[in-house]
Amino acid sequence: MTDLAALVRLCPPPPPGRPTTIRWDAVEADLGKRLPCDYKRLAERYGPGRFSDFLSVFHPHGVTEFVGLTGPVPGRMRAHLRKDYDQGTPPVPCDPDHLFAVGSTDNGECIFWITAPDADPDVWRVAVNEARGPRWYTHDGSPTGFLVAVLSGLTRVPRFPADLLDSPAMFEPLTPSAWKTESVVPQGPIDAAAVRAWARANGIDVPARGRIPRAVLDARLQANRA
Numbered sequence: 001m002t003d004l005a006a007l008v009r010l011c012p013p014p015p016p017g018r019p020t021t022i023r024w025d026a027v028e029a030d031l032g033k034r035l036p037c038d039y040k041r042l043a044e045r046y047g048p049g050r051f052s053d054f055l056s057v058f059h060p061h062g063v064t065e066f067v068g069l070t071g072p073v074p075g076r077m078r079a080h081l082r083k084d085y086d087q088g089t090p091p092v093p094c095d096p097d098h099l100f101a102v103g104s105t106d107n108g109e110c111i112f113w114i115t116a117p118d119a120d121p122d123v124w125r126v127a128v129n130e131a132r133g134p135r136w137y138t139h140d141g142s143p144t145g146f147l148v149a150v151l152s153g154l155t156r157v158p159r160f161p162a163d164l165l166d167s168p169a170m171f172e173p174l175t176p177s178a179w180k181t182e183s184v185v186p187q188g189p190i191d192a193a194a195v196r197a198w199a200r201a202n203g204i205d206v207p208a209r210g211r212i213p214r215a216v217l218d219a220r221l222q223a224n225r226a
Contacts, residue, residue, distance in 0.1 A: 003144040004041050010152055011169035013046045020047060020061060027060045030070045036113075036121040038142040039102070043069075049173040052151060054164060057103040057111070057143055063174045067104070074101040077110055090134030093127055102143055107131045107159060111143065130159055195220055 022044060028034055048059035048067065062068030081096035092099070094114060103111035108131030113124045126139040126146045137157050139146045149155035151169040192212060199206040199216050202223075206216050 003038060003142055003148055004045060006148045007042075007144055007151075008045070010148060011051060011171050013171055014049075014173045020044075022060050027070060033100075033115065033118065034121050036124055036142060038122065038144050042144045046171055047173055048175070049171055051147060051171055052164060052167070052169050053172065054106050054161065055103065055111075055147065055150070056105070057147075058101065067174075069102070073104075073110075077101045077112075091136070093136050093138060099127065102126075105131075105160070107161070109157075109159065111146070113143075114138070128157060133159070135159075190217070198223075 022040070024035065024040060042057065043059050046057075048062050050056045056067055058067055058069040058071070058073070060069050062071065065071035066073055078096050078099060078101075081092050081099055084090055085092040085096050094116070098114055098116045098118075099112045100115050101110050102113050105111070109128050112127045112129070113121075114127050115121070115124055117123070124142070126141065126143055128137045128139070130136065135158060139149065139155065141149070146155075150157060150160070151165070153165050190212070195212055195217065196206050196208070198220050202219075204216060204219065206212060
């Protein structure tokens with residue numbers, strides 16, 4: 001059984017819907033490197049989203065640039081790691097030029113590919129750094145295999161929540177959502193003197209001159225509605 005088949009059985013992907021085309025040639029050209037076939041199948045099967053409300057795998061169509069595979073996070077993480085690596089603290093498992101961020105957790109850990117050898121992406125391994133500490137965990141396999149190992153309980157990564165497996169593994173698709181406008185209740189001119197008098201009568205501090213704080217105006221509005 002392939003890692004993807006095991007993950008699908010363990011954690012069902014979203015039902016097939018409108019097909020999303022991933023132009024892998026353009027993605028790889030943007031990154032300047034070939035990507036593992038296993039990752040491409042994972043991205044195509046699940047789309048952008050989060051596993052068990054905790055683990056996110058970066059996707060070419062991530063809902064924000066910070067969970068997008070071609071966004072700024074991999075470069076920023078590599079710069080931080082380069083500084084740590086050159087200074088020798090905290091320990092970094094390999095040259096940062098061979099670490100490429102491919103995911104993250106809600107704890108703040110980052111999931112990396114160890115991109116060595118660069119010419120053979122299908123043998124790249126996974127590394128996870130401790131969010132607020134020096135430790136690293138390495139997984140001898142792909143991101144898909146890593147997800148299977150963690151979500152099945154076969155692998156326990158230090159600092160991952162102890163209750164991560166209390167609920168069945170699930171996948172939450174994430175799609176961009178538009179801002180919703182909120183209706184505004186029309187209000188007449190503000191009688192500043194009346195507002196200040198009301199505030200003082202109710203034990204609320206209010207400046208004698210100048211702008212009346214929004215919180216005071218809201219409090220009076222709520223009191224009048226009650």
